[in-house]
Amino acid sequence: MTGPAGVILAGGLATRMGGGDKCLLPLGGAPMLEGIIARLQPQVSALALNANGDAARFARFGLPVVADSVEGFAGPLAGVLAGLDWAAEQGIESIVTAAGDTPFFPQDLVARFLVATEGMEHPLALAATPDGRQPTFGLWPVALRHDLRAALEGGLRKVVMWTDTHGGRVAEFDGAGDPFFNINTPENLAKAEASL
Structure with a gap:
């Protein structure tokens, strides 16, 4: 069995950032998505991007782009469902999702998920922090x-209503800072830039 594929979730509307694609905002001199790809790709067997609209704007990243199949920005x-459908076409049994606006997530994300779901018939888990x-x-x-x-x-x-229905587990992450700090506002982006 191959390991999980990765799917970067970038299908949101980014209303608090004035719209557009948050993952394309510059962080450390490059689009934030570039750093997210670099962090997730070594952990997974294949990688795709979940985004809606014209996929051509992501062409430079060389990833398959999968759009939501459920109408109305659900x-x-x-995005998870779009990723699962794409993985099914590749013959892959599971995916790990990461948000396209969360640039500092753990580099052992996938390994921790696999430990947390040992013994589950259908491995299902969410990341969790003390918060x-x-x-x-x-x-x-x-x-x-x-x-x-x-x-x-x-x-x-x-999300949690569905994962709880299926006995989803949690993979605990703690330590210095907030590994799941996400960029929702211009102030968050400035903070992320300062912490690089």
Whole structure:
């Protein structure tokens, strides 16, 4: 069995940043997405980007771009489903998701998910810090994609409601700083730039 594939979730509307693609904002002299790819790619067997609209704007990154199949910006779960459908086409059994606006996530993210889900028939887990679960960082089994599609079509939007239904576990992350610090505002971007 190959290891999980990676899917970077960048399908949001970025309303607090004035719209557009947060992952393309400059951080450390390069698009934030470049650093996220560099951090996730060594941990996974393949990598895709979940984004909506014209995929050509991401061509320079050389990743497959998968769009939400559920209408109306249904949130992170729609991106997870798009990633699961793409992984199924590749014959991959699971994906790990990372947010496209969270540049400092752990470099042992996938390894910790695999430890947390040992023995599960359908490995499913979310990252968690002492502040709570991080719903855009998870390990998701392709085997549950049809169940997820049905839940989304039924109106479900809360990640933890779906993962709890399936006995999802948590992978605990703590230590210095906030490994899941995400960039939602211009002030957050300035803070991230200062911490580089």
